[in-house]
Amino acid sequence: MDHVNISVANNEEKGANVDFDYSQRAQWLRAAVLGANDGLVSVASLMMGVGAVKQDVKAMFLIGFAGLVAGACSMAIGEFVSVYSQLDIEVAQMKRDHITNHDQELAEKENLPSPFQAALASALAFSLGAIVPLLAAMFIDSYKVRLAVILAAVSIALVVFGAVGAVLGGSSRVKSCVRVLVGGWLAMAITFGLTKLIGSSGLQM
Known part of the structure; x- marks a missing residue:
């Protein structure tokens, strides 16, 4: 009977460890995966x-680079504000619960989300994804080959x-x-x- 109890306890402990691992990953994983995919x-x-209306490689690269910078900043700011709001809610809840035990309070604070880490993860992940099409296009002069390479590189990165x-x-x-x-x-x-449609409707660039 003791052996069964020990086995059950061990299984419960393993299950708790698995749940703990995934819960600890949730915050940075969400920011990193979403950021990379968004950037890409x-x-x-x-x-x-x-590329639908302008075949110049320089124009494609510049718009891509501007999108990288703007998107990384936007992701970082958005994630910072979102996580900071979550942090405020959790801190307020801790105060309402009247936590008096010092060790418990320290443990709770260590598990609180970090707005700065989330913002940095989002910005870096977005940049990591965004740099893929930039590197794929910047050295290719041929318009059709450039589009095909971008599509292939982005497809591979999406799968990864x-x-x-x-x-x-x-x-x-x-x-x-x-x-x-x-x-x-x-x-x-x-x-x-849609860009091709607008461009063919007479809009001059």
Whole structure:
């Protein structure tokens, strides 16, 4: 009977450790995966949109670089504000609970979300994703080859990011990769198509 109790206790402890690992990953994983995918898809879509009406490699690179900087700043600020709001709520809840035990208070504070870490993770992840289409396009003069290389590089990166996010998050890799890949393709296709339509309607650039 004691052996059974010990086994059950060990299994519960292992389960608790697994849950703890995933809960600790949740904050930075969400910021990193979303940031990387946003950077990749946003900047690639911007470059494809410009490529729909302008074949100059310099124009595509400049719009992509501007998208990288603006997007990284936007992600960092947005994540900072969001996590800081969450932090304020949790601190207020701690005060309402009247925590008096010093050790417990320190433990609670250590588990609080960090707005600065979340903002930095978002900015870096967005930049990591955004740099993929920039590097894929900056050295290719041929317009059609450039678009094909951007599409190929972005597709590979989407699959990689989807797989990494699935592995770290404990979800299905196939579903995650397909979902991310199809979403990225749709974003680029819609941006390219609408920009091409507007450009062909007589708008001069």
